[in-house]
Amino acid sequence: MTGALTPAQPLKPEVAELIRTWKPGKETAPDTPFVRERILPVVRELVTAAAPETPITAWRLLRYVAKMMVWADETIGSLSPTVINPRNIDAFIVAACKHESFAWKHAAITTLNRVGRVVNPKAWEAQASGDKRLSVPTAPYSLPYSIDDEDLIEMACRLPGSRNPAGRLWSVAGPLGAGLRSFETTLAEVGDIHERADGRLVVEVRGHQSRLVPVRLRWTDVVRQAVACVRSRPVRSSNKFILGSNPATAGVAARNLPLGWEGISLSRTRATWLAAHLIAGTSLPALKMLAGSLSENTLHRLCSGLDLRLTAEEAVTEGMGA
Missing domain, CATH: 1.10.443.10 (Intergrase catalytic core)
Known part of the structure; x- marks a missing residue:
């Protein structure tokens, strides 16, 4: 997959550096050779393609994408960009994030939608055309703080x-x-x-x-x-x-x-x-x-x-x- 995705615009140096050096916490992904050598390079490429504007935005994207890709590898057996689609985002939130706060889930959905629209646009085109199977749950506008x-x-x-x-x-x-x-x-x-x-x-x-x-x-x-x-x-x-x-x-x-x-x-x-x-x-x-x-x-x-x-x-x- 490496090299298949490119950002829509050049990244700021500080953003590129954060993506290059970022390591997930244990609550996001286990620290194993497979995660370090196989999953993290994919995560970095997906987030780079989404062209985050600031380091903090990049950090948010890395955090949620890494957690979903670990889940995708374990559940679907694939690290392809196509796993980031509305249906899988829904399944990921329900299966892997049931203990997270409602605000966390809403942030994850928003973040993964942003990345998915860039790396797997056809899935969102299908959703826009009326394919109800690809619907994504929405959250209230004003979410309580945890x-x-x-x-x-x-x-x-x-x-x-x-x-x-x-x-x-x-x-x-x-x-x-x-x-x-x-x-x-x-x-x-x-x-x-x-x-x-x-x-x-x-x-x-x-x-x-x-x-x-x-x-x-x-x-x-x-x-x-x-x-x-x-x-x-x-x-x-x-x-x-x-x-x-x-x-x-x-x-x-x-x-x-x-x-x-x-x-x-x-x-x-x-x-x-x-x-x-x-x-x-x-x-x-x-x-x-x-x-x-x-x-x-x-x-x-x-x-x-x-x-x-x-x-x-x-x-x-x-x-x-x-």
């Missing part, structure tokens, strides 16, 4: 160096802790945070969807730190966490956090907040009141993508309360 993602986000928002540390902290603690939208996060002030007798915090959301929202326990300390940062500002300074009146300011602040190449998505933070309440068992009437608004479509997409860890018998038991 627990590990939230840990990384918390670390990122606590990093020093920001001219407005309160804004950096609140730009993610508001949406992840209380499910606030961008404009609600931007307009919030220190006076909107109330502490209950049990030590839990509640956010008073103002506006046409005014409501009280408890802060998720894991984000309580971050909210406290944001409040402390505002109170440590010079006298006569603003009591707002985020300085600026543009409703989109919070979203911009979140996207600028030093986390990966995408920044933080406020639509995903709200989805994460909703998912946390669904998993915790918050009733739908209560959740709708806390959320301000909750569409049936949003609820359906979240429930479809979540592992709510309910057996059929447990669902029946819960339903007995009606």
